[in-house]
Amino acid sequence: MIYRPRRLRRTAGLRALVREHHVRVERLVQPIFVAERNEDAGPISPMPGIERFTLDGAVNECRALHALGVRSVLLFGIPAHKDAVASSNYDPKGIVQRAIRAIHAVLPDMTVVADLCNCEYTDHGHCGVLNERGEVLNDKTVDLLVKAAITYAEAGVDCIAPSDMMDGRVGAIRSALDARGFDDVVIMAYSAKYASAFYGPFREAAGSAPQRGDRRGYQMDPPNAREALREIALDIEEGADIVMVKPALPYLDIVRAARDAFDVPIAAYNVSGEYAMLMAAVQNGWLERDRAIDEMLACFVRAGADIIITYFAKEYAARPHSHA
Numbered sequence: 304m305i306y307r308p309r310r311l312r313r314t315a316g317l318r319a320l321v322r323e324h325h326v327r328v329e330r331l332v333q334p335i336f337v338a339e340r341n342e343d344a345g346p347i348s349p350m351p352g353i354e355r356f357t358l359d360g361a362v363n364e365c366r367a368l369h370a371l372g373v374r375s376v377l378l379f380g381i382p383a384h385k386d387a388v389a390s391s392n393y394d395p396k397g398i399v400q401r402a403i404r405a406i407h408a409v410l411p412d413m414t415v416v417a418d419l420c421n422c423e424y425t426d427h428g429h430c431g432v433l434n435e436r437g438e439v440l441n442d443k444t445v446d447l448l449v450k451a452a453i454t455y456a457e458a459g460v461d462c463i464a465p466s467d468m469m470d471g472r473v474g475a476i477r478s479a480l481d482a483r484g485f486d487d488v489v490i491m492a493y494s495a496k497y498a499s500a501f502y503g504p505f506r507e508a509a510g511s512a513p514q515r516g517d518r519r520g521y522q523m524d525p526p527n528a529r530e531a532l533r534e535i536a537l538d539i540e541e542g543a544d545i546v547m548v549k550p551a552l553p554y555l556d557i558v559r560a561a562r563d564a565f566d567v568p569i570a571a572y573n574v575s576g577e578y579a580m581l582m583a584a585v586q587n588g589w590l591e592r593d594r595a596i597d598e599m600l601a602c603f604v605r606a607g608a609d610i611i612i613t614y615f616a617k618e619y620a621a622r623p624h625s626h627a
């Protein structure tokens with residue numbers, strides 16, 4: 304007698320009965336680009352369906368997401384002014400600080416996460432302060448991140464997500480927040496963030512491509528896996544509540560390794576280039592959109608991600624899911 308695994312695949316009902324993993328809309332986070340100047344709002348050509356919002360547009364988008372059951376957003380600011388020290392990032396009236404307040408004013412139970420990095424705010428496009436050789440200075444950059452984090456907390460952010468990859472930033476942000484009574488602000492650390500080609504469309508959207516050089520001096524080298532676990536362990540020791548692996552699709556082995564090694568919630572960031580890649584194939588008629596999206600999101604869950612940050616959150620939530 305042979306055992307016949309196909310028996311459990313015969314009908315949609317049986318498949319649903321034995322399905323091991325599920326995508327939950329409440330665990331999806333939609334990234335939102337919010338521009339300080341209205342003229343910077345508009346479509347993002349490599350990311351069809353995604354746009355840069357004005358402040359009002361971002362609030363409306365959050366209303367729509369909330370109604371669909373997506374209750375978490377990740378904010379990225381596109382400031383009017385850039386300089387060498389990212390001063391718009393720690394301006395209490397900066398675009399992210401205003402967006403946090405505006406979203407919470409109409410949707411108090413929306414979980415507002417603010418990406419924390421300097422690259423959208425520096426004129427040179429790097430994630431921190433540069434020395435004369437054009438290298439990012441770690442500790443001076445951490446000081447700037449701490450300054451910005453405090454202003455996000457003062458604006459009422461629920462969660463701060465440092466994406467800069469400076470050493471020691473999680474600990475510095477945690478103690479600065481705690482010292483000011485913001486002990487309830489969550490830190491979701493971009494812990495295993497790789498120097499990836501898949502951020503290309505994002506940099507076009509956020510205007511944050513480095514003018515010279517690249518980010519390999521601070522983001523991780525793609526072939527490394529053990530180092531990711533070391534980075535995650537450090538961030539947890541420093542006080543991270545949630546740790547992230549980024550990108551997601553080519554790094555599912557890292558998501559799985561992190562899930563097996565640590566007991567904190569793990570987030571996977573399905574980045575802009577992954578979105579662009581799938582949408583380009585869909586627009587060419589080469590991939591079936593809904594099926595490809597459902598499969599991809601389910602695979603993130605299967606790999607061990609608790610939280611998925613994805614540009615597909617809204618459209619996933621807007622569709623009925625039979626899981627046939």
Ligand code: PBG
Pocket residue numbers: 418420422430466467501502503504505506511518573574575576
């Ligand atoms: C900021 C930041 C980036 C992304 C998230 N935060 C860009 C980068 O590191 O160059 C990428 C997100 C995406 O590609 O969707 N440092």
